[in-house]
Amino acid sequence: MAEAAVRYLRDGRLDGEHAPALSVEGSLQCCPLAAGAMLHVAAALTSQAAAGKAQARGLVVVAFDRSPEVYLEFMRRRGLDANYLNRCVRILDCYSDPLGWKQKIQNQQHQENSTKQFSTNKENVAVFRNVKDVKKLMYSITELGGGFEGEGKKHFSIAVDSVSTMLRHASVPSISGLISNLRSHEQVSSIFWLIHSDLHEPKVPRAFECLSTMVACVEPALVDPVCVESPGNMSILEQNYSKAKFIVRLKRRNGRVKHFYEDLYIDGNDIKFDSAPVSTEVNQSLVPKVQFNLELSEKERTDKANVVLPFEHQGKGEPIRIYDGRGSLLEGQRDPNLAPALVDEIAPKSGTAKGEIHYFRDSDDEQPDSDEDPDDDLDI
Amino acid sequence: MEEYGGGDLLTEAMGSAARLVVVEDCVEAPGAFVLHLLLKRALAGGGAAAFLALAQPFTHYDRILRKMGCNLSLHRRNERLHFFELQAFPGGARDGAIADSFVRLYSEIQRVAEATRSGENAGQFTIVIDDVSLLEVAAHGSIDNVLDFLHYCVTLTSEMNCSLVILVHEDIYAGEENNGLLLHLRHIADLVVKAAPLSTGLAADVHGQLSVVNKGTFSEQRAKAQKVWNFHFKVKENGADFFYPGSRH
Numbered sequence: 085m086a087e088a089a090v091r092y093l094r095d096g097r098l099d100g101e102h103a104p105a106l107s108v109e110g111s112l113q114c115c116p117l118a119a120g121a122m123l124h125v126a127a128a129l130t131s132q133a134a135a136g137k138a139q140a141r142g143l144v145v146v147a148f149d150r151s152p153e154v155y156l157e158f159m160r161r162r163g164l165d166a167n168y169l170n171r172c173v174r175i176l177d178c179y180s181d182p183l184g185w186k187q188k189i190q191n192q193q194h195q196e197n198s199t200k201q202f203s204t205n206k207e208n209v210a211v212f213r214n215v216k217d218v219k220k221l222m223y224s225i226t227e228l229g230g231g232f233e234g235e236g237k238k239h240f241s242i243a244v245d246s247v248s249t250m251l252r253h254a255s256v257p258s259i260s261g262l263i264s265n266l267r268s269h270e271q272v273s274s275i276f277w278l279i280h281s282d283l284h285e286p287k288v289p290r291a292f293e294c295l296s297t298m299v300a301c302v303e304p305a306l307v308d309p310v311c312v313e314s315p316g317n318m319s320i321l322e323q324n325y326s327k328a329k330f331i332v333r334l335k336r337r338n339g340r341v342k343h344f345y346e347d348l349y350i351d352g353n354d355i356k357f358d359s360a361p362v363s364t365e366v367n368q369s370l371v372p373k374v375q376f377n378l379e380l381s382e383k384e385r386t387d388k389a390n391v392v393l394p395f396e397h398q399g400k401g402e403p404i405r406i407y408d409g410r411g412s413l414l415e416g417q418r419d420p421n422l423a424p425a426l427v428d429e430i431a432p433k434s435g436t437a438k439g440e441i442h443y444f445r446d447s448d449d450e451q452p453d454s455d456e457d458p459d460d461d462l463d464i
Numbered sequence: 465m466e467e468y469g470g471g472d473l474l475t476e477a478m479g480s481a482a483r484l485v486v487v488e489d490c491v492e493a494p495g496a497f498v499l500h501l502l503l504k505r506a507l508a509g510g511g512a513a514a515f516l517a518l519a520q521p522f523t524h525y526d527r528i529l530r531k532m533g534c535n536l537s538l539h540r541r542n543e544r545l546h547f548f549e550l551q552a553f554p555g556g557a558r559d560g561a562i563a564d565s566f567v568r569l570y571s572e573i574q575r576v577a578e579a580t581r582s583g584e585n586a587g588q589f590t591i592v593i594d595d596v597s598l599l600e601v602a603a604h605g606s607i608d609n610v611l612d613f614l615h616y617c618v619t620l621t622s623e624m625n626c627s628l629v630i631l632v633h634e635d636i637y638a639g640e641e642n643n644g645l646l647l648h649l650r651h652i653a654d655l656v657v658k659a660a661p662l663s664t665g666l667a668a669d670v671h672g673q674l675s676v677v678n679k680g681t682f683s684e685q686r687a688k689a690q691k692v693w694n695f696h697f698k699v700k701e702n703g704a705d706f707f708y709p710g711s712r713h
Contacts, residue, residue, distance in 0.1 A: 112647065112650055112651060115651055115679070116679050149652075151619070151622040151623075153622065154622075179619060179622075180619050180623075181619070182612075182615065183612060183616075185567050185570060185571075185616055186574070186616075188567065189567070189570075189571040189574065192571075248651075252608060252611060253608075280651055282647060283644070283647055283648065283651065321677065321691075321692045322691055322692040325677070325679065325691040325692065326691065
């Protein structure tokens with residue numbers, strides 16, 4: 085199902101529409117896994133772009149939380165060689181020197197030593213030194229994205245890791261403004277970002293969910309009812325660090341919302357998704373183990389569906405009318421059981437004469453209109 | 465059950481790949497001894513360390529580490545230990561002044577880290593901060609400045625063979641509303657060591673329990689290893705004992 089999310093990002097935008105956006109949400113209980121999901125999506129999208137299957141020519145990673153090397157290393161392990169990485173990945177490095185301190189120190193020391201140029205020797209990594217300036221950030225991202233090779237309209241995708249760190253340097257409105265500007269930028273094919281939901285007030289992740297077309301929540305596989313941090317529940321904690329639920333909610337263009345979830349786990353130093361067939365597990369556990377066969381085969385099931393039940397009206401081709409007791413039958417469709425003479429007799433009268441109901445009580449001890457059960461004196 | 469030096473539970477639990485270790489403690493179970501052990505380990509392995517002391521003066525650490533068999537004064541003279549006495553760390557009144565003093569502090573750390581790297585014994589470099597809560601006090605409660613400073617220290621760990629050990633008093637942030645710093649630290653940590661009093665009450669020969677959570681990164685190979693550890697500790701004059709609950713008589 086993670087593939088479905090990646091597919092949406094890969095297919096990109098239609099003309100005149102905003103780019104599809106994925107918000108990956110993680111919390112403290114499973115934050116390495118949320119980061120892993122982010123890396124997975126980035127690597128999967130890059131390999132699609134490298135193969136030319138995506139609308140985007142490449143991916144721009146805005147790296148706040150992890151060094152660019154982590155991204156490149158992960159993609160390398162996913163089988164993308166240096167050639168592809170150089171062609172399809174650009175990293176805006178907001179990690180190494182987000183506030184320009186290192187540059188400032190370097191300037192003060194007046195040392196133009198090449199060994200001090202951290203991470204700038206790579207051709208697809210650009211260091212960004214003033215993260216508080218959101219406008220400049222926007223400009224740098226689009227500039228990096230415009231640098232991909234290719235003809236025609238050069239689309240690119242954007243990964244932001246993470247919005248939580250950006251929010252430390254700028255306000256919520258300015259960052260959500262940045263994201264929505266990027267979404268409406270004509271060259272942006274898709275965008276996805278990571279947010280740590282427990283670092284903010286609940287309304288902040290909501291604000292970013294509203295900007296997205298897909299939301300992927302990484303939630304702990306096991307929720308401990310008491311307290312996760314208490315020492316008695318080490319096994320639960322242990323499980324949660326190696327496995328999590330990946331819940332995706334995606335909005336279609338027509339407004340339909342689709343929900344699905346799968347398991348997310350760490351395998352070696354890679355991250356894997358397992359679309360566990362949850363429903364079969366449930367079925368198996370619900371059906372008790374007995375000697376006789378409770379299951380139906382496919383043929384038996386269709387046969388069963390075709391049986392006409394005795395209380396069902398069997399129209400046999402004719403239109404089915406059910407007399408509700410109030411409306412009179414239409415002319416020409418009178419009940420054939422009624423004798424025509426009788427009908428003729430009643431019909432002229434119905435206009436003039438008034439009807440009467442004669443009712444005789446059986447005995448005096450019967451209460452008029454009594455609701456009591458007439459059989460309650462029977463001894464069964 | 466042996467004293468610190470190798471093969472004990474803490475070393476086993478911590479592994480070797482953790483870049484950013486956060487030690488959480490509380491008043492009932494101070495975690496400073498973990499810091500001392502890690503400092504000793506950092507210096508013993510031929511590495512160098514920068515110690516940002518906000519809580520205690522140098523003589524305090526010198527005395528403790530001497531009992532544990534590590535001569536801090538000597539290491540300091542040999543420039544293996546760079547000791548920053550920051551009890552009077554000047555925050556400054558204005559916001560800009562706080563940021564400036566953090567920049568200066570960081571530039572000092574970066575300078576000694578680079579000097580160590582370019583030296584002939586390029587071992588592990590460890591930055592120890594005792595403790596972050598006081599750093600926050602020095603910054604007049606401005607969490608952003610502290611986090612910026614810590615982020616720059618973290619960037620050193622990905623650029624060179626460097627690790628960061630941070631002590632934080634967890635119970636200060638017990639309230640729900642003001643725990644931003646603690647949550648951020650837990651998010652960025654590779655490994656969280658948490659000291660807590662015994663859940664079963666006081667005991668004569670057990671001083672508390674440690675839980676080690678190795679969040680791990682994808683770059684390391686020991687992904688299959690155990691991630692969460694829980695054991696008891698007893699602090700001694702010359703070190704500490706670590707043992708599983710019930711394994712001692």
